[in-house]
Amino acid sequence: MTMRELQDRSIHCPYCGESIDVLIDGSVAEQDYIEDCQVCCRPINFSVSVGPEGEVRLRATSETE
Ligand SMILES: [Zn+2]
Secondary structure, three states: OOOOOEEEEEEEOOOOOOEEEEEEEOOOOEEEEEEEOOOOOOEEEEEEEEOOOOOEEEEEEEOOO
8 A cells, every 4th residue: 555656636726716726745644834825916825734644635725713
């Protein structure tokens, strides 16, 4: 059960609602980072957690949440 590699995910920007493709590093269990939206350029807070079987949970929130 090793799926610990880069995974493509798409999320919706919490500001403008556009869908954005992000690349998740499945080898890191917990990640929090900020990346600007490719469409509206506002900073999105990404919160990533990787489960024991490599399943990726991704949350994207606005900076004010
Ligand atoms: Zn946006």
